[in-house]
Amino acid sequence: MPERASIPPLRRNRVLVDLALQGGGAHGAFTWGVLDRLLEEPWLEMEAISGTSAGAMNAAVLADGHAAGGAEGAREALERFWSAVSRAARFSPIRRSPLDVLLGRWDLDTSPAFIALDLTARLVSPYQLNPVGTNPLEDVLAEAVDFDRLARAPTRLFVTATNVRTGQGEIFENARITSDVLLASACLPFLFQAVEIGGEAYWDGGYSGNPTITPLVRDCSSDDTILVQINPVERPGVPRTAREINNRVNEVSFNATLLKELKMIDLLRDVANPGDCEGALWARMRVHRISSDELLDLGYSSKLNAEWDFLVFLRDEGRRCAERFIQAHGHDIGRRSTLDIESVLRHGAS
Numbered sequence: 001m002p003e004r005a006s007i008p009p010l011r012r013n014r015v016l017v018d019l020a021l022q023g024g025g026a027h028g029a030f031t032w033g034v035l036d037r038l039l040e041e042p043w044l045e046m047e048a049i050s051g052t053s054a055g056a057m058n059a060a061v062l063a064d065g066h067a068a069g070g071a072e073g074a075r076e077a078l079e080r081f082w083s084a085v086s087r088a089a090r091f092s093p094i095r096r097s098p099l100d101v102l103l104g105r106w107d108l109d110t111s112p113a114f115i116a117l118d119l120t121a122r123l124v125s126p127y128q129l130n131p132v133g134t135n136p137l138e139d140v141l142a143e144a145v146d147f148d149r150l151a152r153a154p155t156r157l158f159v160t161a162t163n164v165r166t167g168q169g170e171i172f173e174n175a176r177i178t179s180d181v182l183l184a185s186a187c188l189p190f191l192f193q194a195v196e197i198g199g200e201a202y203w204d205g206g207y208s209g210n211p212t213i214t215p216l217v218r219d220c221s222s223d224d225t226i227l228v229q230i231n232p233v234e235r236p237g238v239p240r241t242a243r244e245i246n247n248r249v250n251e252v253s254f255n256a257t258l259l260k261e262l263k264m265i266d267l268l269r270d271v272a273n274p275g276d277c278e279g280a281l282w283a284r285m286r287v288h289r290i291s292s293d294e295l296l297d298l299g300y301s302s303k304l305n306a307e308w309d310f311l312v313f314l315r316d317e318g319r320r321c322a323e324r325f326i327q328a329h330g331h332d333i334g335r336r337s338t339l340d341i342e343s344v345l346r347h348g349a350s
Contacts, residue, residue: 009042010043017222018048019050020050022053023204026306028058030321031318047222056181057081065077067149094111095113107305151175159177159181159185183195184203186204187204210258212261213261224285224334227258227290232291264282266342286337287339289339292321
């Protein structure tokens with residue numbers, strides 16, 4: 001487990017917060033690092049977590065680990081989960097090529113297996129490539145999360161998956177969350193068969209909410225939401241290769257619903273009288289963000305890189321970013337927003 005921060009925790013009275021965790025494959029290890037650092041702050045009480053894809057898995061592992069052993073139990077559970085993810089991918093042919101390793105690149109762009117998968121996925125459906133519908137994360141989740149305990153966990157969870165038939169996002173809460181729900185929330189339709197739950201088929205929740213803010217506003221007591229963002233809103237330059245274009249299309253689509261919800265918060269703050277019902281809830285939500293410019297340098301292919309050294313690199317970057325956030329804005333939580341939403345909507349900047 002990573003060492004504790006050398007800087008002591010802030011001395012503050014308890015503050016109730018919600019977390020909003022984006023998905024992004026292996027980049028979710030950045031969120032692991034952020035959570036690992038936040039869990040060291042005893043004054044931060046996590047009331048609820050909304051998560052999608054890897055964010056949903058981080059949320060479920062944290063909530064279950066916390067229910068079993070408090071903050072330390074959550075930290076240990078997250079490390080066990082990501083260690084298991086790496087072990088499950090140990091014999092996968094989708095690994096960095098010798099050239100990538102030599103140049104210190106985490107992307108898989110020159111990996112023969114990744115290139116073959118990338119090309120094949122454009123022509124052949126997962127129902128043909130993987131007719132049995134196996135997913136290596138199924139066993140990892142079954143071992144990492146006690147779903148009966150999760151159903152009773154005090155931390156509220158909101159996991160988003162996209163209903164294939166309706167195209168709408170569906171939000172699953174603690175009592176309904178299973179291994180299939182988490183796999184559905186992370187189901188990329190070009191790589192995996194849709195996951196069936198209750199007679200309905202589901203794809204990745206990122207298409208309908210990455211993550212969904214609405215339940216944190218409507219159903220929770222906290223007026224502070226910390227967004228852990230791993231999909232850049234703004235990316236300099238114009239993508240020119242097919243892979244770059246596909247990567248940017250995914251980033252844009254996976255951020256679209258989140259940006260709409262942030263815009264609603266921003267608009268209602270400017271209304272003279274947002275009312276005393278739901279409008280007021282949106283208007284008073286204080287939003288904070290933890291992100292990293294380092295993720296801008298990572299291509300789409302690195303989201304499939306589950307090498308332990310890469311996951312540790314992302315975890316450590318997450319801890320560093322969370323540390324900077326706590327030192328810069330820890331005293332603002334519970335008092336004022338630290339995310340300039342108007343700037344994000346206009347430029348994508350923090």
